[in-house]
Amino acid sequence: MIEIIDEKCIGCGACLRACAYDAITITDKLASINLDKCTLCGACVKSCPFDAIILRRKEVQSMDKSQYSGIWVYAEQRDGVIAPVVYELLGKGRDLASQMEAELTAVLFGSDIDSLPADLIAHGADKVIYVDDPALKHFQDERYAKAMSHLAQKYKPAVILAGATVMGRSFIPRVAVQIHTGLTADCTGLEYDPESGNLLQTRPAFGGNIMATIITPNHRPQMATVRHKVMNPLPRDDGRSGIVILEQVDFDFDSQMSMWLGFEKEKTALVNITEANIIVSGGRGLKEARNFTMIEELAESLDGAVGASRAAVDAEWMPYSHQVGQTGKTVKPNIYFSIGISGAIQHLAGMSSADYIISINKDPDAPIFKVADLGIVGDLFEVVPILIKRIKEIRA
Ligand SMILES: Cc1cc2nc3c(=O)[nH]c(=O)nc-3n(C[C@H](O)[C@H](O)[C@H](O)COP(=O)(O)OP(=O)(O)OC[C@H]3O[C@@H](n4cnc5c(N)ncnc54)[C@H](O)[C@@H]3O)c2cc1C
Known part of the structure; x- marks a missing residue:
């Protein structure tokens, strides 16, 4: 009050x-x-x-935190393929586990997934707890939340990490509510504070203008979703060994509020931006949707993927899955082209860790030039066709 x-x-x-x-x-x-x-x-x-x-704040009842130990990483998979962010979380989890002198566990849900635990151990997990059930074949957040909450209450991990993916963002908040603990969404940094025993969870706040470090001092587990491409995976080591536990969960199908009807893949021939080594992104400077063919042509000539600013996505020139930035995807390609993009802080939040940034903008004072390794001040409608022509000549 x-x-x-x-x-x-x-x-x-x-x-x-x-x-x-x-x-x-x-x-x-x-x-x-x-x-x-x-x-x-x-x-x-x-x-x-x-x-x-x-x-006046309500007196917060502290729980017995000493009962909680170990770090869990939710091992997101789709059609038997582990999401790349899981390997990154296992890399960071290993580092935290050694500082906390704790065990690193990967938690996996799905159907016919017996072959996956070995892969998770090779990427750093000490233990894999998995639920292999036809009820978990297709992602449904109620069921996945139930499974995770059930296991968390049984094993009492001190930390649960998950990718800030469509899946993670969907069901992990439900878990936090069900097991009555805090959750920091969309983290870009995680550290351990040995004095307090708390996990320091860092994420952009106030539109990306400040970095906030958030703790969960009174509750366990400490839960965080983490952006793709901000942590580093460990090299695969098939010599590692670990413990694998198969668990079972009872689902109450009568009380479900949603049903799985089908899965429709996005109809696009364009490459996924989170995995691409080269990304060519366009912004409002392209003026209209059809001009994005120029961006696509440049991306194609470089075997790259097409990205977009939020302005371009909001104008429906590109689907949301191509949006780079704070409310889009975080990318870390070798080369990032920003074309007709001003460089708002929210856009930079998703691409500034690219190895090499090339920006084309007609405004010499555009903020994007502050992060660009190579800046071309000019009209994109003149510069891009020349670039495409030259790249095609060289590659031919
Ligand atoms: C909470 C929040 C979250 C957000 N999340 C995101 C996000 O995830 N990603 C994101 O991108 N934005 C995000 N935004 C929006 C962001 O603040 C900007 O509005 C947006 O990035 C602007 O997009 P833009 O650079 O394409 O457009 P503009 O800012 O309008 O810039 C267009 C640029 O094109 C240049 N230009 C125009 N014509 C030409 C030409 N012929 N040749 C060369 N250059 C030209 C102009 O000089 C200008 O710099 C978010 C905003 C908020 C508040």
Whole structure:
């Protein structure tokens, strides 16, 4: 609960400036708080020179954290193929496991997946717990959440990590609610704090303008989804050995709120951007959808994939699966072309770790040039056709 003490408030406006949520107004030299907007972050309390704001938080009941140990990585698979982000999480998980002197476990769900645990052990897992059940053949978040919650309550891991993929983003929040713990979504960094025993979970906040480090001090497990391509996988080692446990979960099909009807693959001939070594991305500077054929042609001439800014996706010039950035995909190609893209912070959040960035923009002051290794100031409608012609000549 938060309240203003009228007798102390002089309406100086310090709290108004401190509030990032536009939740405070000053009328007749008195502050008032809009509780619909207020997130109880406490920034106004600290900013008030007159101690005129009081924030009362509920006493949080701490649980017995000593019962929880080990790091779990959700081993996402589709049609028997492990998602690449899983190997990255196992790489990071190994590092955390050695700092925490804990075991690293991969948790796998699906049907006919007996061959996958060995692969997870070769990539760093000490143990694999898996549920092999026809009910888990197709991803359904209610069932996957039930399976994960059941296992987490039984084994009590200290940490659960999952990829911030369509699947992970869909069912992992349900797990956090079911087992009553916190979840940090879309992390770009994870570290262990040996003093507190907490996992430091870092992610962009406030539209990517700051990096926030979040902890789960009172609850276990500590849950995080992590973006693809921000952690490094370990080299495969088939000499590693580990423990494999087959588990069973009872599903209550009568209480299901959703049904699996079918799976329709996106109809596109374009290469998946998260796996591509070269990405050619277009933005609003392309002016209209049909001009994206130029981007596709350049990508094709380089055996690359097509990316897009959110402006281009919002204009329906490209499907969402091609969006690069904070609310799209994080990519880490060898070469990233940004064409007609200004370089907003939210776009940079998804591509600035590319090895080599080539930008084409007619505005010499476009922010994209600050991260570009090679910048071409010019009209993309003149530059791109020349590039395509030259690349085709060289490759021929
Ligand atoms: C919460 C949030 C999340 C977001 N997530 C994302 C995200 O995931 N990804 C993302 O991309 N954006 C995201 N955005 C949007 C982002 O802030 C920008 O609005 C967006 O990236 C702009 O796209 P753009 O660069 O294509 O368009 P603009 O900013 O309009 O830039 C177009 C550029 O094209 C150049 N240009 C124009 N004509 C030509 C020409 N003929 N030749 C050469 N250059 C030309 C212009 O100089 C300009 O720099 C997000 C925003 C918010 C608030």
